[in-house]
Amino acid sequence: MHVPRFWREIPNRYTLVGTRCGHCNKVFFPPRAICPRCRRVGQLEPFRLSGRGRIHSFTTVYSGPRDFKDQLPYVLAIVELEEGPRVMAQVTDCNGEEVKIGDEVEMVFRRIKEEGEEGIIHYGFKARLVRKAGAGGS
Amino acid sequence: MEVGIVGYGAYIPRYRLRVEEIARMWGADPQQTKRSFGVEEKAVAGPDEDTVTISVEAAKNALRRGGVDPSLVGAVYVGSESHPYAVKPTATIVAEAVGATPEMTAADFEFACKAGTAGIQACMGMVEAGMIKYGMAIGADTAQSSPGDPLEYAAAAGGAAFLVGKLDREAVASIEATYSYTTDTPDFWRREMRPYPRHGGRFTGRPGYFKHTLSAAQGLMRKLGLTPRDFDHAVFHQPNGRFPVEVASELGFSMSQIRAGLLSPKIGNTYSGAAMLGLAAILDGAKEGERILAVSYGSGAGSDAFSLIVREGIERKRDLAPKVSDYLEDKVYIDYATYCKFTRKLVR
Numbered sequence A: 001m002h003v004p005r006f007w008r009e010i011p012n013r014y015t016l017v018g019t020r021c022g023h024c025n026k027v028f029f030p031p032r033a034i035c036p037r038c039r040r041v042g043q044l045e046p047f048r049l050s051g052r053g054r055i056h057s058f059t060t061v062y063s064g065p066r067d068f069k070d071q072l073p074y075v076l077a078i079v080e081l082e083e084g085p086r087v088m089a090q091v092t093d094c095n096g097e098e099v100k101i102g103d104e105v106e107m108v109f110r111r112i113k114e115e116g117e118e119g120i121i122h123y124g125f126k127a128r129l130v131r132k133a134g135a136g137g138s
Numbered sequence B: 001m002e003v004g005i006v007g008y009g010a011y012i013p014r015y016r017l018r019v020e021e022i023a024r025m026w027g028a029d030p031q032q033t034k035r036s037f038g039v040e041e042k043a044v045a046g047p048d049e050d051t052v053t054i055s056v057e058a059a060k061n062a063l064r065r066g067g068v069d070p071s072l073v074g075a076v077y078v079g080s081e082s083h084p085y086a087v088k089p090t091a092t093i094v095a096e097a098v099g100a101t102p103e104m105t106a107a108d109f110e111f112a113c114k115a116g117t118a119g120i121q122a123c124m125g126m127v128e129a130g131m132i133k134y135g136m137a138i139g140a141d142t143a144q145s146s147p148g149d150p151l152e153y154a155a156a157a158g159g160a161a162f163l164v165g166k167l168d169r170e171a172v173a174s175i176e177a178t179y180s181y182t183t184d185t186p187d188f189w190r191r192e193m194r195p196y197p198r199h200g201g202r203f204t205g206r207p208g209y210f211k212h213t214l215s216a217a218q219g220l221m222r223k224l225g226l227t228p229r230d231f232d233h234a235v236f237h238q239p240n241g242r243f244p245v246e247v248a249s250e251l252g253f254s255m256s257q258i259r260a261g262l263l264s265p266k267i268g269n270t271y272s273g274a275a276m277l278g279l280a281a282i283l284d285g286a287k288e289g290e291r292i293l294a295v296s297y298g299s300g301a302g303s304d305a306f307s308l309i310v311r312e313g314i315e316r317k318r319d320l321a322p323k324v325s326d327y328l329e330d331k332v333y334i335d336y337a338t339y340c341k342f343t344r345k346l347v348r
Ligand SMILES: [Zn+2]
Pocket: A021, A022, A023, A024, A025, A026, A035, A036, A037, A038, A039, A042, A043
């Protein structure tokens, strides 16, 4: 990915800023410019999602792209955020056996990948299980 | 001084490497190594963690406790000696990720293990001068050590963030005074473009850590007309498990005064995070009215000492974010090979 594109998407990648339709209240992430339900009467505004959600579905990746080779095997999930949108995210700090559909997760800020040893570092969100007794339990 | 801590937050990665495992690798006696360092295990950052991500976790916890709109944070300072970029600030990434940008100032601080407390002092001055409403000072590190170097037994990862603001009913603690002691002492250094630090060996403890930590603590107590008996808790920088205990005893503090903030036996030396994480652990369990002495140390060399008095806000705020003890309990052990992979020590 080119530096300008990464930079333009920083508000979405860092702080989960999507959009919300002022007419029907539906929340979109990644952000949309037009509400598909309300069309012209919809008024979309930037909206920051809470980052809380649940595992809607997941899979364990044993053979992934080169950028993620050092993290194999890792868990990739579709997370349903509490405001409604579903996002694809890596589940960090866990192994495949720990994750179940319906598990509560929170989005956390992690290194996603880097452009070699000299390029920029891409930061963004990953999901982390909310462990009641542990560190994620706020 | 009318400045206080309105929020604080800690973060320690989940992964732990036992000192026995490091000793096994290098053919050292595990029990003797544990005794001589006073460290049982150290915290290691995961493969997708670095000083930026640790700072963001700690800063978000501080904002949760502070109950502050992030856009009101007028300054973000990140103290570390493991900033991911040589040129490009950690603080801008952190400020963006917590939602403090763009009407604010930000910078990275460097002073070995005490850059985070230097950030607290900068925020105190700016808040008191009325330049900003809130300032965020973060100390975080993913400490690097050359394989086989004695530093490897303790060099660890973790961080803490303190949100500094005007003293009011929302404060968790007031900062009564601060005092620093600084000299040019070459006890520990890393040259540009070199991956691992060098140090002057064990003899540097006396002219480095002990001289500066003792002088800063004594200078602060003299300035305030206080003695160790006036403090309920004390925390000192923790390069290992023994130095902070020895410095406390030389100053006249008891083990019960330093117990709550002594984390190095369980997580190692988190460098810029060390004294600040210890202070966070003390606040997690402190009562209104208690007085705390916090003294950082950075090689090169200098110490910042602070006297804090716990305020009523602590009762409402301490449960709003994970406590240091939560992070201590939630851990996963890794072996030396995994540690090498996570910290990118493998040659390919
Ligand atoms: Zn709509």
